[in-house]
Amino acid sequence: MESGAELVRRLRGICGADHVLTHPDALATYRSDGLTQYRQTPLAAVLPGAAEEVQAVVRACFEAQVPWVARGSGTGLSGGALPVAEGVLIVLARLRRILAVQLEDSRVVVEPGVTNLAISKAVAPTHFYPPDPSSQIVCSIGGNVAENSGGAHCFKYGFTTTYVTGLEVVLSDGSMIELDRDAPGYDLLGAFVGSEGTLGVATKVALRVVPRPEAVQTVVAFFEDTGAAGSAVSAIVAAGMVPGAIEMMDRLSIQAAEQATHAGYRLDAGAALLVELDGPRDECRVRLGEVLRLCSDAGATHVWKAEDEAQRDLIWRARKAAFAAMGRIAPAYYVQDGVIPRTRLADVLRRIDELAAEYRLQVANVFHAGDGNLHPLVCYDASRAGEPERAEELAGLILKACVEAGGSITGEHGVGVDKKAYMPAMFSDSDLDAFQRLRCSFDPHGLANPGKVMPTPRLCGEVPGPYRQHPLERSGVATRF
Amino acid sequence: VPTRRAPTSFEEAAAILREAGAAGQAVRVVGGGSKPWGAPAAPPAHEVLTASLDQILEHNEGDLTAVLQAGVPLARAQEKFTAAGQMLALDPFLGPGREATIGGIIATADAGPLRHRYGSPRDLILGMTVALSDGTIARSGGKVIKNVAGYDLGKLFCGSLGTLGMILSVSVRLHPRPAHTVTTLGVAGEADLASRSARALAAAPLELEALDVAWRGGHGGLLARCGGVEAQARAQRVAALMREAGLARIEVVEEDDELWARQRAGQRSSLRALLKVAGRPSTLAQVLRAADAGGATVVGRAALGVCFLELDPDALAGVAERLPPDSRAVLLDAPTAAKESVEVWGPAPEARLHELMRQLKARFDPAHVCNPGVFVGGI
Numbered sequence: 001m002e003s004g005a006e007l008v009r010r011l012r013g014i015c016g017a018d019h020v021l022t023h024p025d026a027l028a029t030y031r032s033d034g035l036t037q038y039r040q041t042p043l044a045a046v047l048p049g050a051a052e053e054v055q056a057v058v059r060a061c062f063e064a065q066v067p068w069v070a071r072g073s074g075t076g077l078s079g080g081a082l083p084v085a086e087g088v089l090i091v092l093a094r095l096r097r098i099l100a101v102q103l104e105d106s107r108v109v110v111e112p113g114v115t116n117l118a119i120s121k122a123v124a125p126t127h128f129y130p131p132d133p134s135s136q137i138v139c140s141i142g143g144n145v146a147e148n149s150g151g152a153h154c155f156k157y158g159f160t161t162t163y164v165t166g167l168e169v170v171l172s173d174g175s176m177i178e179l180d181r182d183a184p185g186y187d188l189l190g191a192f193v194g195s196e197g198t199l200g201v202a203t204k205v206a207l208r209v210v211p212r213p214e215a216v217q218t219v220v221a222f223f224e225d226t227g228a229a230g231s232a233v234s235a236i237v238a239a240g241m242v243p244g245a246i247e248m249m250d251r252l253s254i255q256a257a258e259q260a261t262h263a264g265y266r267l268d269a270g271a272a273l274l275v276e277l278d279g280p281r282d283e284c285r286v287r288l289g290e291v292l293r294l295c296s297d298a299g300a301t302h303v304w305k306a307e308d309e310a311q312r313d314l315i316w317r318a319r320k321a322a323f324a325a326m327g328r329i330a331p332a333y334y335v336q337d338g339v340i341p342r343t344r345l346a347d348v349l350r351r352i353d354e355l356a357a358e359y360r361l362q363v364a365n366v367f368h369a370g371d372g373n374l375h376p377l378v379c380y381d382a383s384r385a386g387e388p389e390r391a392e393e394l395a396g397l398i399l400k401a402c403v404e405a406g407g408s409i410t411g412e413h414g415v416g417v418d419k420k421a422y423m424p425a426m427f428s429d430s431d432l433d434a435f436q437r438l439r440c441s442f443d444p445h446g447l448a449n450p451g452k453v454m455p456t457p458r459l460c461g462e463v464p465g466p467y468r469q470h471p472l473e474r475s476g477v478a479t480r481f
Numbered sequence: 482v483p484t485r486r487a488p489t490s491f492e493e494a495a496a497i498l499r500e501a502g503a504a505g506q507a508v509r510v511v512g513g514g515s516k517p518w519g520a521p522a523a524p525p526a527h528e529v530l531t532a533s534l535d536q537i538l539e540h541n542e543g544d545l546t547a548v549l550q551a552g553v554p555l556a557r558a559q560e561k562f563t564a565a566g567q568m569l570a571l572d573p574f575l576g577p578g579r580e581a582t583i584g585g586i587i588a589t590a591d592a593g594p595l596r597h598r599y600g601s602p603r604d605l606i607l608g609m610t611v612a613l614s615d616g617t618i619a620r621s622g623g624k625v626i627k628n629v630a631g632y633d634l635g636k637l638f639c640g641s642l643g644t645l646g647m648i649l650s651v652s653v654r655l656h657p658r659p660a661h662t663v664t665t666l667g668v669a670g671e672a673d674l675a676s677r678s679a680r681a682l683a684a685a686p687l688e689l690e691a692l693d694v695a696w697r698g699g700h701g702g703l704l705a706r707c708g709g710v711e712a713q714a715r716a717q718r719v720a721a722l723m724r725e726a727g728l729a730r731i732e733v734v735e736e737d738d739e740l741w742a743r744q745r746a747g748q749r750s751s752l753r754a755l756l757k758v759a760g761r762p763s764t765l766a767q768v769l770r771a772a773d774a775g776g777a778t779v780v781g782r783a784a785l786g787v788c789f790l791e792l793d794p795d796a797l798a799g800v801a802e803r804l805p806p807d808s809r810a811v812l813l814d815a816p817t818a819a820k821e822s823v824e825v826w827g828p829a830p831e832a833r834l835h836e837l838m839r840q841l842k843a844r845f846d847p848a849h850v851c852n853p854g855v856f857v858g859g860i
Binding site: 213373409410434 | 541543544545546566590603604611613617618619620621623624625626628629630632633636637639640641645656657658659680683685686687709710715718759760761762763784786787811826830831833834837838840841843844845856857
């Protein structure tokens with residue numbers, strides 16, 4: 001293994017000295033992603049300017065047997081882009097070209113550093129790219145691919161993996177492959193999307209885009225409590241509707257979001273249910289009537305229907321500000337990303353309330369109600385002794401309650417470093433071993449984003465060779481027993 | 482002649498695979514037996530039938546999810562879902578006796594016209610339990626519709642033709658079954674018109690359930706299916722768009738099940754050959770002309786660039802060389818002699834990609850006994 005200094009010299013040769021950062025001040029920006037409680041300073045951060053440079057950087061790391069982590073915009077919420085000490089951080093921010101817009105094939109091809117929102121802008125006004133994480137203004141498509149990002153509209157439209165049709169990938173040995181959704185063979189594209197940067201790094205992304213819906217109708221219904229709002233959700237789904245989005249906020253998050261945005265949410269409500277219907281105009285109109293009736297039947301106290309685009313923006317602004325606005329309630333919070341079968345919503349919310357009372361902490365709830373993806377925000381004050389630890393413990397218990405209800409520890413943020421300790425709550429040893437088989441096929445030396453996803457570090461064994469029948473067995477002289 | 486066993490539990494299935502693995506004897510999993518696809522290979526020593534793993538383990542109506550053992554015939558599962566106003570949005574051809582099982586459909590990644598709106602099996606699977614040739618039983622994913630914990634092994638096993646292991650059960654996402662459907666038909670007398678019209682319909686914000694092409698001898702048409710409370714009104718809008726695009730003999734059909742059954746049946750061939758072609762949607766006209774040159778009958782997903790060509794085996798080479806250069810053709814059905822004379826999967830994958838697939842095979846099937854030789858590149 002060559003020294004770190006030698007590797008840095010090689011990296012400078014590949015990307016240019018300006019694009020290889022090693023000074024601690026310059027590296028400070030890159031020590032964390034969106035989950036700032038985890039920090040690590042890498043050996044170097046490199047900002048390659050082309051796919052070929054990414055490939056050369058990965059190959060240099062392979063030859064030096066130095067681990068590396070790919071990073072997009074760094075908005076991830078699971079520590080997935082946390083650097084590895086003595087490793088290289090590959091920052092893809094300079095790869096931001098839109099390479100092709102082919103609407104006749106409902107397709108765009110982009111570099112990984114392009115932002116999520118830029119894709120919808122590139123295909124406007126006729127088309128759009130549906131997955132829309134709250135960070136869509138800045139988050140990169142490469143990061144979305146790594147995390148299989150969702151967003152508010154995935155109940156109807158699906159996830160990043162639904163839309164990725166092709167990838168150019170640099171594997172950890174520095175070789176480059178093309179994955180195409182229609183190519184015969186194993187669905188490596190499906191395995192790669194959502195693999196959290198542990199199977200390689202995407203340098204080119206082909207995406208499907210879809211026609212922009214003809215009509216959009218957005219309403220917020222206010223209820224006395226989350227139970228009543230939850231029964232409205234069940235009634236809407238039972239009526240055969242798949243709204244573009246169904247989002248719920250509880251009392252605490254309504255108050256924080258309203259104070260921050262003055263959007264017009266009712267401060268006296270115990271729950272707000274945002275329902276957005278989109279699609280053909282006639283279908284939307286009829287369905288909106290049904291939604292209003294079902295909300296009223298479920299006990300909605302007030303309904304606010306967006307009359308124009310400006311009102312729709314206001315409604316969404318409050319929802320999307322909910323996380324940031326929690327600063328008004330508490331100096332810090334843990335955000336969780338558990339998923340439950342939607343029909344268990346009332347049970348799990350009750351359990352969260354009990355746990356919050358027991359731990360003497362406030363928990364605000366914001367969630368994608370259609371798909372049962374909860375974002376409990378566990379509020380705490382780090383200046384109070386023991387509170388961060390209590391908050392972390394509470395956050396963990398909430399995840400366990402989700403798994404016990406038949407759900408998942410993460411719906412869209414990814415496992416990263418943050419939730420890897422909870423993987424055994426969901427998966428057995430043999431399940432984890434099967435995951436490792438996939439990982440080792442792509443990265444037998446464990447250089448791509450090590451220390452993420454899997455609960456404990458593991459090495460890859462030798463690949464078992466194909467079984468060969470011994471000549472004596474074939475002739476019937478000997479058997480293996 | 483292979484031995485046949487029909488395990489009644491996951492553990493028993495895993496034990497059969499482990500024994501076959503230890504003995505180094507090839508094993509093939511058989512569901513309904515309706516899709517003998519893949520490259521011709523020597524008969525396996527053992528067949529594992531999923532016939533006794535046929536329980537619908539869960540149907541969570543309120544959550545629109547279900548958990549099915551691999552041997553459940555899709556037709557039976559759909560009856561149950563239909564009773565609740567729901568469906569698993571997968572509608573491949575189910576075989577002459579509607580015998581196709583969920584395990585077989587997933588192992589072959591087979592899909593029908595609903596792929597237009599709902600995707601293929603990979604898009605509807607939430608979780609999967611598999612058995613491997615070392616006796617391991619492993620689960621990935623879950624049974625909620627949104628979940629990114631762990632690797633997506635379900636997608637890896639989708640379309641893997643039993644070469645990585647045996648699918649034991651899957652959890653799937655369900656959708657509301659549209660209360661009404663109405664189909665609009667339009668006729669085209671030349672390929673460019675069909676292709677152009679398909680693009681116009683695909684770009685319109687109509688949320689079609691399906692958009693298919695049917696074609697034979699330089700002539701054919703498009704079928705667009707609308708679903709939902711306002712399906713009839715939308716079908717009229719589709720008709721207007723078709724007229725504008727230049728299609729002729731436009732017709733709105735209310736009782737449309739038979740039309741779509743015919744499209745599904747066109748994806749298979751019991752006597753001739755069936756070539757599946759996937760490419761850019763905008764190259765549809767070129768695919769249709771290639772089909773015409775070989776006397777092929779075509780059904781396909783007009784907006785997705787997926788076509789199924791039924792033709793005489795003798796015409797395969799001539800059609801293949803006229804297909805768009807970036808399209809991929811796979812020979813699904815054909816008499817054995819025809820399959821033996823061509824590469825059914827098309828050209829082998831690029832070397833590094835091929836190596837990666839072989840690595841996966843070696844790690845998931847360390848004994849190298851799971852349906853060997855049938856898959857891409859000799860895997």
